[in-house]
Amino acid sequence: MRKLVAGNWKMFKGPAEARTLCSELADRVGADPAVGLAVCPPYVSLATALAALEGSAVDVFAQSVHWEASGAFTGEVSAEMLLEIGAAGCLVGHSERRQHFGETDETTGARAACALAVGLRVIACVGELEREREAGDTAAVLERQVHAIERAVPNSAQLVVAYEPVWAIGTGKTATADQAQEAHEVIKRILDVPVLYGGSVKPENAAELMAMPDVDGALVGGASLDVDSFVAIRDAAAAA
Ligand code: PGA
Numbered sequence: 001m002r003k004l005v006a007g008n009w010k011m012f013k014g015p016a017e018a019r020t021l022c023s024e025l026a027d028r029v030g031a032d033p034a035v036g037l038a039v040c041p042p043y044v045s046l047a048t049a050l051a052a053l054e055g056s057a058v059d060v061f062a063q064s065v066h067w068e069a070s071g072a073f074t075g076e077v078s079a080e081m082l083l084e085i086g087a088a089g090c091l092v093g094h095s096e097r098r099q100h101f102g103e104t105d106e107t108t109g110a111r112a113a114c115a116l117a118v119g120l121r122v123i124a125c126v127g128e129l130e131r132e133r134e135a136g137d138t139a140a141v142l143e144r145q146v147h148a149i150e151r152a153v154p155n156s157a158q159l160v161v162a163y164e165p166v167w168a169i170g171t172g173k174t175a176t177a178d179q180a181q182e183a184h185e186v187i188k189r190i191l192d193v194p195v196l197y198g199g200s201v202k203p204e205n206a207a208e209l210m211a212m213p214d215v216d217g218a219l220v221g222g223a224s225l226d227v228d229s230f231v232a233i234r235d236a237a238a239a240a
Contacts, residue, residue, distance in 0.1 A: 003210060003237040004036035004160060004196060004217035006061065006123060007224025008091065011042060018045035022052035024227045031057045034238040036217065038123075039224065040091055043077055050086050059088035061123065064097060067110035079118040089121030089158070091219075093145075095166045105145055109152025112159070121158045123196065123219065124149050126187065130167035138165075139186045146190045160194045161187050162219040168199025170221060175199060177208045177215075184214035203232035210240035 013021060018041050029037060038059040041049045049060045066076035082090060092115065093108030112122045126145040128138045146161065153159060163183045165175050175183070175197070184195040197209050198219030209215050217237060223229040 001194065001216060002033070002036055003240065004038065004194060005230075005234050005237050006038040006040060006091075006162075006196065006217070006219050007230055008040045008063065008094070008198070008219055008221050009042065009045075009225060010063070010096070010221060012225055013041060013045055015045045015048040018048045019052050021225070021227060022049045022058070025058055025230070026053050026056040028227060028231050029057060029234065031055065033057050035234050037234060038088065046082075046087055047085055059121075060086070061121070062087050062090040063094065064092060065090040065111050065115045065120070067107070067114040069114075079115045079120055082115075082120060083118050087120065089123065090115050091123045091125060091162075093149075094125045095127055095164055095169060099166075105148035106152075108145075109148045112149055113152045113154075116153055116156050116158055119158075121160070122153075122156075123160045123162050125162045125164050125198070125219070127162075127164040127166050127169075127199070133165065133167065138183065142183060142186045143190065146187050150191050156193075159191070160196060160216075161191060162196040162198045163187060164198035164219060166199075170200070172200050174201065174205050174209070177212050180209055181212040181214055184212070184216075188214060201233060203229050203236065206233040206236035207240065210237050 040061040092111040097103035128141040180197045194216035196217040196219045201218045
């Protein structure tokens, strides 16, 4: 199966910086389909990213989406709106959404279901906190989170799950390849979908992670903000 490497830009890069990064990325990877590639810019940079990446093999995803088609939901963006501008998909349930913005298993499932229903692709994020891992609860937490997604969404070829242990996000601490493999097995026992690993993925650790049989790609935060490191991770995925 072709691996997928997605760059989660978080709250970095407005339109001007997005144009520069995406143009460089289009020059570097062109239409090469060896690895699925996606970037997830902030909403205000989506249109610029789409224009700069037109004709390339890089898809553009939003970082979240609302579960209603329209309505009084200040600050939110609907799946239809993302579709209208040409976005290929969206993330849902990122741990930063869960931690800072009250996102729950239920809202994550609702957002995923709505996006899939209009034809967007979805990367649904799950992962345990450090104290949950230390308490030996990793599998139970993942099972709870993945069951919530499974209850909300139809069987879909458009769905991908990202395993992102919260203690590894932006910390420089990466799960070992064996820890990632073990978690991905737990997820795949419930949902038969590709599973990406996320959490301090860098060019230096990408090859080892990608070599695991159930690691189907990566969701990359910090290292996706730089073209050289993002392309190096993509190359590691292509070689795996
Ligand atoms: P990181 O972020 O690669 O900077 O750890 C990953 C993510 O939050 O998706």
